[in-house]
Amino acid sequence: MTGPRLTRLAQTLPSDVPFIGPEEQERTMGRPFRARIGANESVFGPSPRAVEALSAAAPEAWMYSDASNHELIAALAEHMDARPENIVVGAGIDGLLGVLVRVLVEPGDAVVTTNGAYPTFNYHVTGFGGVLHKVPFREDREDLPALFAKAAEVDAKIVYMSNPDNPMGSWWTGREIEEALDLIPDGTLFLLDEAYIEFAPEGTAPRIDPEDPRVIRTRTFSKAHGLAAMRVGYACAAAPLIKAFDKVRDHFGMTRPGQEAALASLNDKVWLEEVRAEAAKSKARIAKIAEANGLTPLPSATNFVAIDCGRDGAFAKAILDALVARGVFVRMPFAEPQNRCIRVSCGSPQDLDVFAEVLPHAIEDAKAAQAG
Amino acid sequence: MTGPRLTRLAQTLPSDVPFIGPEEQERTMGRPFRARIGANESVFGPSPRAVEALSAAAPEAWMYSDASNHELIAALAEHMDARPENIVVGAGIDGLLGVLVRVLVEPGDAVVTTNGAYPTFNYHVTGFGGVLHKVPFREDREDLPALFAKAAEVDAKIVYMSNPDNPMGSWWTGREIEEALDLIPDGTLFLLDEAYIEFAPEGTAPRIDPEDPRVIRTRTFSKAHGLAAMRVGYACAAAPLIKAFDKVRDHFGMTRPGQEAALASLNDKVWLEEVRAEAAKSKARIAKIAEANGLTPLPSATNFVAIDCGRDGAFAKAILDALVARGVFVRMPFAEPQNRCIRVSCGSPQDLDVFAEVLPHAIEDAKAAQAG
Structure with a gap:
């Protein structure tokens, strides 16, 4: 009996x-995390209206979702100042990246x-046999001109940039991006x-004509909208x-409650403002905790903070491992x-109370490990 | 400006x-269907426990789902008398078919x-450049020996069969399938x-060693479990x-509420029994309505009934179109x-009241259309 080929x-x-x-x-450790602050999820939760929509749905x-995502696309088109023909909905940006790379x-x-x-983009590219060409960060920011220059050099099908950037939290202004478009x-x-x-x-989002054939932009309900679980x-x-x-695409692949929660x-807008305000407060506190421990928080236009641990990758990894071992999920x-x-x-x-409590010990652990 | 390639x-x-x-x-017609009995969904709804799990989730x-689907896979492994290593969870059978065809x-x-x-299987095969070889139904049943013979003839990577069959509702016994496995x-x-x-x-499900490298079986929460919307x-x-x-696969592609509803x-088991009983009653009534209108219901091991309209495809299509135009969604x-x-x-x-009311008119419409 031969197996499948x-x-x-x-x-x-x-x-x-x-x-x-x-x-x-958590299963490997045998206990739950005390703080889940590693996946850039929105701990502030979904909008109460979205929660209501989920329960109502x-x-x-039992009903398959609307395969055309009609209502959600109409609303998103308005949101993006575009036509419905300019919008596709998918199972998170991850799902959309997979389909885009595939075609x-x-x-x-x-x-x-x-x-x-973003490693999941690379995963899709490799998964379809593409060849990745990587440009280094420049001063902890994605290097827009270098990305476009490399794309020209290797005749790239796609050049990827996240703005604001994950994992560094850095960003380009919309105007800078607009001015660079002619380099594509x-x-x-x-x-x-x-x-x-x-x-x-x-002003971080560039103004780009939705019909510009050179650009595709991806957005999600997983981050600020607090609906990561709904894809x-x-x-x-x-x-x-x-x-x-x-x-x-998988035409019936969206969940109906997800469609309705996203629309809600x-x-x-009120909830989104609250989340933004909470995130800003939280980032300020993360920065303060970092500084109190002799570490350097980097500026961030996202819902996370990259903290410079001041030494090499092994040291940061040791701090991360110690944080995880002490119940704080970070990446x-x-x-x-x-x-x-x-x-x-x-x-x-x-x-963040937990983070503040654990970080000094994690740094000690890391220093001890490096000294040992 | 060149577009993407x-x-x-x-x-x-x-x-x-x-x-x-x-x-x-419905959007094309400008009004909602009066009866939604076309997509083999379970109108009896999800289990009350699943509804509760959805609301609770x-x-x-805001939290990404467990990328390992650990709890659901453990439960499914027990259900299938297999090990967790024998189970993969995906975004409906549609999603799983896409991944399987891709690899x-x-x-x-x-x-x-x-x-x-099933056309969605064909869609995936074509979508990855595969070449479909099709065997005819034999007496309205998928022709198991002919499928395996054709697979040998064309050196097929995959041979697909649904059991019970969609769209005919026919089936092979588990024993017949077990006996045919050596023809793969x-x-x-x-x-x-x-x-x-x-x-x-x-006895319709064959007993197959989960480690048999010749077979993969797919199942879903979209039909009897009434969770089509959750993928x-x-x-x-x-x-x-x-x-x-x-x-x-898209590792974080499942929804958390979907995982929890499926587990619930x-x-x-009580709900599943109720759904089975309701489905049996419903099928009996569909058959009666068909017979009362001079049509022939075929035996079905599913949650739908194929009704032989007694003439050619054009006639059945005319009845279908008339049913749809009169507010009954069927396929x-x-x-x-x-x-x-x-x-x-x-x-x-x-x-089914609506179906019973509308069917005689739909048949009249179809006869008039064929006469004209």
């Missing part, structure tokens, strides 16, 4: 996971990103991931590219020299 | 949809199915889609194949000669 590409892929989830870490869970990237195609930027090489798609845009200062993201781009998603959340950048930092998501006051 | 494969794919959803039809929607089928690879069987060619994976198995007579399906197969899903539903088989039927899903007594 994987594709040549699948044979080369590891059965790896871009991220280990906190639940898996529960008895209707654009075939084995051997070049794709450009920043070394240490012919035939390269600029994938602008705006997962954290709701937390950024006014709702969207992309805005020229109509022909949006239509290409229909070639391969989009209409709750850190993967690439040098950004891996001198740990990344702490906004938390509730209680979460 | 699609892959050669994507350029050949239409921006088509395997199914038009009922909401889209709503405030926690097995590359452009030009042969895949075998029945002409007129070396290197071909037998994909046994058991979406409707909970409705089938005892929860699972597959059971040998551990190496299950592990291959981790190469490309799996543990509610029909795509391929000859099964397209002499319409397919009516189990409905509530109120749904």
